[in-house]
Amino acid sequence: MALWFVFALMTAAATFAVLWPLGRTRSDAGGTEATVYRDQLAEITRDTAAGLIGPPEAEAARIEISRRLLAAVDAEGTASVGSSPGFRRAVALVALIGLPLLAVGFYLPLGSPAMPDFPLAARNQSPSPTQPLDNLVAQVEQHLEKNPTDGRGWTVLAPVLAKIGRTDDAVRAFRNAITYAGDTAARRADLGEAMAMAANGVITADAKTEFERAVALDAGEVKARYFLGLAAEQDGRGSDAAAIWRDMLAKGPADAPWRPVVMAALARVGGGAPKSGPNLPALSEDTIASVQGMNAGDRNAMIHGMVDRLATRLKQDGSDVEGWLRLVRAYMVLGERDKAKSALADAREAVGTDAERLRKLNDGLKDSGLDG
16 A cells, blocks of 8 residues: 555646646736737837837838737737636646546546555466366356356356266256256267266266257267267167167268277177278278277277278279278278378379279269368
8 A cells, every 4th residue: 555655646746746837827027929019119119219210110110010919918818818827726726636536536446455465476477377177167166156047157167077077066067058058969968978977987877868868959969879879788789889880980971080989889899890891991701800809909000000001002003993992081080181181192193094093083082071
């Protein structure tokens, strides 16, 4: 508060220095325009008496100076109406006292005069981008305690709670998000996933119900369909799970990021890794059998190895259009879009001017999401 008191004194001093001249009484003696013209008239009279100028010139000069004198007197009279010493003092006093009072009147309701000073170190320290997530969650929760119907707040909070392992709270938050922000397929799927997480990965009957509601709202909801397949697998219905996941692969985009996860799940339930077809290089029955017994890491490594061997073969003999198609699609399935584009460029270069092969290549990749 001592600092603010000093600032107030400095402001008052500056205002006083500016407004003080307004309150001073000004003397017009010898300093106005009318006084100058009167002196000129007296000087003309003296010059005429001394014979320095003739009567006609003197008369003409008197007329001109008199005209200017009358104009100057009228101007001074008009200006003095609103500039009397009393009026100027009143203006100065109102400004000197009123301006600080007006500033204080604005500051008290808008500012924080009772807030204590922050230490210099705290003021110089900028907010850390790595502020603990728990602190941010606590701030949002405090906000929601005061505003429990804030659907946007629940929508933001729910996935964060799930991420930090507070699954029961996440389930409650997702329910509130649905209640106050609207019922959507994505929110139902997220709620079902949070329920499964709270049950240590088991798709409970309540979680399954939420996934079914999500699919009812949007038949293409990927997360809900995947977990419904997982529920079928946990119930011992591997064929039903495989059917759900095969349908997802058949209808989903070729470059969907979830395809490797679904493919691994399909192989796990005996659906087999994709056989000869539009997505990956052909696999023998023995290879399919061996894939089913692998863990996800080994299985992905084997698939990448097959794709690399196919790419090497096509570089040696680029006449196999079907091979190029399998290679490009395999890269898209694995999420390696840049490699898919590079393989497509190599395929077009290898095909060269063969119009029939080029047409076959382009037709085979119309729905791949790549140009051409």
